[in-house]
Amino acid sequence: MPVNPTYPGVYIEEIPSGVRTIRGVATSVAAFVGSFQRGLLDEAVQIFSMGDFEREYGGLDRNSETSYAIQQFFLNGGSEAHVVRVADTATGAAAAPPTNANAASAILEDQPAAGAQMFRATAGRRIRGEAARNPGTWGNFLRLEADYATASPASLFNLTVQEVRLDGDRTVVLRTETFRNLTMEPDTPNNALEVVNQGSLLVQLDRDGMPALVAPAPGSPWPRPASHGTLGAALPASPVSIPPTGSSLNVTVSGFPIINGTLDYVGAPPTSYAGLRPLLEAEIRSRAASLPDAQRGLLANASVQLLGDGSTAEPFRYFVRLGRDARPFDPARSITFAGAAAGAAPGVRLSAGAVINRQQGALSGGRDGTPPAPGTTHRPIPVGFFAGAIGPKTGMYALEDVDLFNILCIPEATTMSADDMRSLYAEAESYVGDRRAMLIADIPASVRTLDQMQTWLNDNAGLRHPNSAVYFPRANVPDPLNRNRPRSLANCGTIAGLWARTDAERGVWKAPAGTEARLRNVVTLDYKLTDQENGVLNPLGVNCLRTFPVYSSICWGARTLDGADVIASDFKYIPVRRITLFIEESLFRGTQWVVFEPNDEPLWAQIRLNVGAFMQDLFRKGAFQGKSPREAYFVKCDSETTTQQDIDSGIVNVEVGFAPLKPAEFVILKIQQIARRADV
Structure with missing residues (x-):
């Protein structure tokens, strides 16, 4: 507090430093929306391990693709997730016997x-x-x-x-x-x-x-x-x-x-x-x-x-x-x-x-809902239960109660009709865009060849979005509920775990691909790609999963669905988009203190100091291109960015720029013979 001297002597006054540390947010918190054998409906429950999932949702369920995806997430390096359970509580309610999900x-x-x-x-x-x-x-x-x-x-x-x-x-x-x-x-x-x-x-x-x-008689x-x-x-x-x-x-x-x-x-x-x-x-x-x-x-x-x-x-x-x-x-x-x-x-x-x-x-009367059709391994839940509604916070929008998530996975979207899947993924992409998160889209089990993948891309061209990514082919994982026989599984859980592992080991700016990006608990892939086939899909924005000797199954692509060469998007690569979202979310949370502060040079200096310190820390960790901070990033907040008209309107403008690291997709070795004169 300011000192008000009233007597001769020495007074001590503490002066604020003006430093307000901006903390980087988490980058690999996954969110899964799916059906399970138990668990609260339309509630986002935080879990930190497969043990937590087993206690809350009953563990693996052969009729739940999402339960296997969650297992893959934790096996591949994931450490935190939010899970939303959906179930068909309406369809078939009047049938005999009823087939809607019901609580005992x-x-x-x-x-x-x-x-x-x-x-x-x-x-x-x-x-x-x-x-x-x-x-x-x-x-x-x-x-x-x-x-x-x-x-x-x-x-x-x-x-x-x-x-x-x-x-x-x-x-x-x-x-x-x-x-x-x-x-x-x-x-x-x-x-x-x-x-x-x-x-x-x-x-x-x-x-x-x-x-x-009825209240009893006195004394009874x-x-x-x-x-x-x-x-x-x-x-x-x-x-x-x-x-x-x-x-x-x-x-x-x-x-x-x-x-x-x-x-x-x-x-x-x-x-x-x-x-x-x-x-x-x-x-x-x-x-x-x-x-x-x-x-x-x-x-x-x-x-x-x-x-x-x-x-x-x-x-x-x-x-x-x-x-x-x-x-x-x-x-x-x-x-x-x-x-x-x-x-x-x-x-x-x-x-x-x-x-x-x-x-x-x-207790009695408990039902899981419509049983799987013969020859399938999923419950046919209508798309509306997955999408939900933002008002009552149902389905996917139950995540509104979650402070932060970075990766959205809906594995059972692949079991729906093509139109329902497109509708769900389109709404999910809009939602993750609002939440500064990423969606990992999955391909159906029927997409097994190069031609089928190209057809899927053409049919779903409307899903191209910088906040989404798709991987081909699907992976086969050992199924503990079927004597560890291979089960074809949607990739989102495995890839979300890989993203989390890469973030922890190298940082969100490192592409989650390469020989280090091994796919754990994957025994085979649905299709073995050649280099030429990989070269067809990569320019289209499809990330390929490959099997190489010694390295086994690895991720061999790091593009967003907006990463097709012909689009020429700024967010062609997954690490570029994800570090951008990371910086946006961190600065959004770390500058809340600015609101209602006096809008003049002292405030602008504080903003430059605090945002600059955050960006400098990322530069030291190797998150940007450039040999010096001047080449790597800039933070501008002064009378040029904020004019008097802005001040009169209550606006302070802060410009932050950075030079992102982009993955080395193509390594070209040039080998030349050196012609030397024979000694005379």
């Missing part, structure tokens, strides 16, 4: 059958404060389990959400979420809908279309979901009711015959419900031998809990839960009890007055 759901009631509806659980999670659906058959493997092992068993409940997978006949738990001490009472800190919806990555709860919950608990498993009736507090030794205890697991037995004690009978609990559990487990081998785990690992504290408000109750390691485990199983030991009194009250429910609630 389940309703929990306050009674095991025909009770009042407590809430609906739908596969999905919350994004930016709003619930987002996650359609797909994956949701049919979600399980819900309510229990009363809480701080207040008479009024609260716990909710456990599990995602499972079937490996043969075994049920494997992938993820578990547990939410404790919940209530259905509104406007409370532990309200079930608020707690679960804020914390769950698997489900969202709602009560849409359900009757309003709010209704809640019925406990899964078998919840016994309240046990007498005093005197403690312990069934005598030899009392019959018959166990029935749904789907199997009744197992008759007796409750026998070794030594003196227990004197408390807590003492009876392990004996009761051991007796139930001892009946496991009566079940088939694959189902013995239901009883062998069954558990018995004692709930409550014995007070009038929280009476003791036994809770019995089946083991989970049956092969397979059926969530609809239930366990019931009969006999003197399970009766009302004396007994453990697991029969009369008990609440008997299935072990878990299973």
